[in-house]
Amino acid sequence: MTITLTHFLIISAVLFSFGIYAVLTRRNAIMVLMGLELILNSANINFLAFSRFGGMNIEGQMAAIFVIILAAAEAAVALAIVLNIYKRFNTVNVDEISLLKD
Amino acid sequence: MNMYEIVFYFFAFVTVASAAVVVFSRNIVYSAFSLLFTFFGVAGIYVLLNADFLAITQLLIYVGGILVLLLFGVMLTTNTVNIDIKSGSMNVIPAVSVVAVLAGLLGGVFWTSDWFVSKQMGDLPVQTTSKEIGNALITTHVLPFEVASVILLIAIVGAAMMARREGLKSQNPSSK
Numbered sequence: 689m690t691i692t693l694t695h696f697l698i699i700s701a702v703l704f705s706f707g708i709y710a711v712l713t714r715r716n717a718i719m720v721l722m723g724l725e726l727i728l729n730s731a732n733i734n735f736l737a738f739s740r741f742g743g744m745n746i747e748g749q750m751a752a753i754f755v756i757i758l759a760a761a762e763a764a765v766a767l768a769i770v771l772n773i774y775k776r777f778n779t780v781n782v783d784e785i786s787l788l789k790d
Numbered sequence: 791m792n793m794y795e796i797v798f799y800f801f802a803f804v805t806v807a808s809a810a811v812v813v814f815s816r817n818i819v820y821s822a823f824s825l826l827f828t829f830f831g832v833a834g835i836y837v838l839l840n841a842d843f844l845a846i847t848q849l850l851i852y853v854g855g856i857l858v859l860l861l862f863g864v865m866l867t868t869n870t871v872n873i874d875i876k877s878g879s880m881n882v883i884p885a886v887s888v889v890a891v892l893a894g895l896l897g898g899v900f901w902t903s904d905w906f907v908s909k910q911m912g913d914l915p916v917q918t919t920s921k922e923i924g925n926a927l928i929t930t931h932v933l934p935f936e937v938a939s940v941i942l943l944i945a946i947v948g949a950a951m952m953a954r955r956e957g958l959k960s961q962n963p964s965s966k
Contacts, residue, residue, distance in 0.1 A: 690795060690880055691794060691838075692858045692907075693797055693905050694900060694905075695903060696835065696839065697900040698801050699805060699835065699851065701896040702809070703809055703828075704896065705896070706810065708888070709885055709889045710812070710813045712888065712889070713879045713880060713881055713882055715878045716878075717813035717867075718864055719813060719821060720861060720876045721863070722812055722825055722860060722935060725852070725856060726813075729828070729832045729852075732791050732832070732836075732844075732848075733832065733835060733836075733839075736835075736836055736839040737839055738842060738905075739841075740839040740841070741907050741908065741909045742908055743908035745921065746923060746926050749841050749844055749922065749923060749955055750926055750927075750934075752844055753847065754938055756844075757938045758938070759851075759856065759940070759943035760855055760856060760942075760945075761854075761942055762849055762858045762864075762945075764945050764946065764949040765952075766896050767859055767860070767949070767953075768861045768948070768949040768950075768952040768953040769952060770863055771863070771866060771909050771952075772952055772953070773955070775865070780867045783880055
């Protein structure tokens, strides 16, 4: 088999870089959340790749399951926050939301 | 080039290309739908890594849950009167430099490190992992499992409370 551990790690590095770029540059808060999901997916690929190539133990898959659980909770809470921000400021652009209290 | 490699490169291409569309598209709806293909590609990579249960979980939770949630967010926060569906960029030059350094660092570490690879890779039996995961969830990982259930409950209650808090619309600040 010529697909090695490095192949999977490179894919996760590319996904991570894309996610960081989205978090840093996009103005829409929902795009920032999409970048976060990309980052979490790249971390999960790393967990599973090391779990697979490090002797097929189940520990990496357990860590990936908890990452997915926390990603679901994070998406729900973050979208509730974004909806509240939209109600109050009428925008979700992260660079225009600069008030702590009106 | 055997079947494994062809499938791997197919899923790798789908994942990376659609992730690029997610990040670089100007239209947020295109980004959201492209994220669908990214999640599918990542699920395919999970299958190639002998993680069938994780792949199904990825499809159920990410595609069925988080992506729908993100689309609801797009719909509810987009001003449909004056079409403001584009999402601009900011800080492009610093971000590109930071990301370039980060990607170079990660790629260099991943490429040059001599990772530990188990010797028994050649003749892996094809087996499902759901039984092992279920056993681990109620024996060795029972504490994080319970903590995760409590966290999910708190997140549901908190998100519902925050999202339906009323009376904010009327006291909208005049200074936007």
